[in-house]
Amino acid sequence: MKQVDEQVEARHRAKMANRKSIQDAEVAEKTLEKGLLLVHTGSGKGKSTAAFGLALRMLGNNRRVGIVQFIKGAWSTGEQPALAVFGDRVVWHTMGEGFTWETQDLKRDIAAAERAWQKAVDLMQDETIALVVLDELNIALRYDYLDIDAVITTLQARRPDLHVVVTGRNAKPALLEAADLVTEMTLVKHHFKAGVKAQAGIEF
Amino acid sequence: MKQVDEQVEARHRAKMANRKSIQDAEVAEKTLEKGLLLVHTGSGKGKSTAAFGLALRMLGNNRRVGIVQFIKGAWSTGEQPALAVFGDRVVWHTMGEGFTWETQDLKRDIAAAERAWQKAVDLMQDETIALVVLDELNIALRYDYLDIDAVITTLQARRPDLHVVVTGRNAKPALLEAADLVTEMTLVKHHFKAGVKAQAGIEF
Numbered sequence: 001m002k003q004v005d006e007q008v009e010a011r012h013r014a015k016m017a018n019r020k021s022i023q024d025a026e027v028a029e030k031t032l033e034k035g036l037l038l039v040h041t042g043s044g045k046g047k048s049t050a051a052f053g054l055a056l057r058m059l060g061n062n063r064r065v066g067i068v069q070f071i072k073g074a075w076s077t078g079e080q081p082a083l084a085v086f087g088d089r090v091v092w093h094t095m096g097e098g099f100t101w102e103t104q105d106l107k108r109d110i111a112a113a114e115r116a117w118q119k120a121v122d123l124m125q126d127e128t129i130a131l132v133v134l135d136e137l138n139i140a141l142r143y144d145y146l147d148i149d150a151v152i153t154t155l156q157a158r159r160p161d162l163h164v165v166v167t168g169r170n171a172k173p174a175l176l177e178a179a180d181l182v183t184e185m186t187l188v189k190h191h192f193k194a195g196v197k198a199q200a201g202i203e204f
Numbered sequence: 205m206k207q208v209d210e211q212v213e214a215r216h217r218a219k220m221a222n223r224k225s226i227q228d229a230e231v232a233e234k235t236l237e238k239g240l241l242l243v244h245t246g247s248g249k250g251k252s253t254a255a256f257g258l259a260l261r262m263l264g265n266n267r268r269v270g271i272v273q274f275i276k277g278a279w280s281t282g283e284q285p286a287l288a289v290f291g292d293r294v295v296w297h298t299m300g301e302g303f304t305w306e307t308q309d310l311k312r313d314i315a316a317a318e319r320a321w322q323k324a325v326d327l328m329q330d331e332t333i334a335l336v337v338l339d340e341l342n343i344a345l346r347y348d349y350l351d352i353d354a355v356i357t358t359l360q361a362r363r364p365d366l367h368v369v370v371t372g373r374n375a376k377p378a379l380l381e382a383a384d385l386v387t388e389m390t391l392v393k394h395h396f397k398a399g400v401k402a403q404a405g406i407e408f
Contacts, residue, residue, distance in 0.1 A: 012310040044387040046254035053253030060286030082264030106216040182392035183248040189386035
């Protein structure tokens with residue numbers, strides 16, 4: 001075990017006491033409870049994954065969760081079987097006929113986005129649901145498959161205790177403006193060591 | 205439904221076809237499978253949440269997951285009961301006597317970090333486990349409760365197919381250097397609408 005002298009320890013104690021008092025004050029001033037509109041954007045990893053992590057947390061609090069997938073095939077195979085463990089506490093709409101890079105059919109993509117959005121509206125009106133995940137909605141908005149003003153109006157008209165998480169890169173400014181919490185996931189390093197050399201200006 | 209003229213549709217089709225060919229090429233060149241060292245850092249939300257999302261995905265693939273919590277009380281109450289649904293496929297070590305802002309005792313904090321790290325080492329040696337989450341390890345490293353070189357040497361010596369996720373703000377440069385994938389979660393906006401005014405330079 002590391003040796004620690006008394007002076008170091010005293011400084012540490014003072015620093016941590018200060019830190020704790022700041023944290024306690026921060027906690028004390030946050031008394032408002034309301035449903036939040038969260039946005040996970042940026043080009044890095046973890047936008048959808050963190051949204052699923054929130055869903056998991058909500059399920060751990062014995063609440064129900066609704067999920068709409070706006071892009072077909074955007075997920076790995078793991079989430080759906082994992083969340084299936086929670087039975088009907090997860091309501092899940094994958095747009096099986098939905099928007100996908102595999103088709104290049106704009107009318108069909110718009111129709112799929114509109115169907116997905118209708119599922120989202122239904123979930124938001126279900127008072128048994130505490131959290132709605134709108135996975136990759138930002139993609140549908142970016143391509144103007146859905147009207148941004150109509151989407152934001154609906155999000156803002158949701159019941160006060162409902163949490164909504166919107167994911168996807170290139171979130172529109174109007175959505176960021178409407179959000180309570182925006183997190184940008186930034187790719188700092190993505191380095192497959194064998195065969196791929198780190199590129200100056202790209203990876204460091 | 206939105207009206208789409210044929211020219212717009214043709215442009216869209218060409219753009220999406222191009223996009224698809226790029227994506228297909230990217231997928232084709234990534235043939236290497238190896239266990240990754242992932243780091244979630246930055247001052248934004250979602251670092252631990254995304255790590256739990258990865259755990260969920262791994263569980264959905266019928267794999268086992270190990271989790272070590274390096275800070276007592278860092279988690280909300282939701283994750284643990286939610287993951288309990290998966291039974292012994294999740295091996296969980298919360299450092300109940302561990303590092304916390306509530307104490308200001310450096311020797312005790314170092315001892316707790318060392319105990320937590322030993323649990324991490326044990327989990328990494330368990331060949332039934334596919335993913336190890338080292339939640340808030342970066343805090344223990346930042347305060348030099350653990351020796352960074354020893355930690356990195358152990359991480360690098362892990363078996364080739366084991367994935368490890370390290371979370372926490374202020375990741376050390378040496379850890380970023382050793383990592384395969386680093387994501388920085390950045391707080392873009394954190395605006396509690398009632399009572400808290402957005403601050404120039406802070407929130408926009």
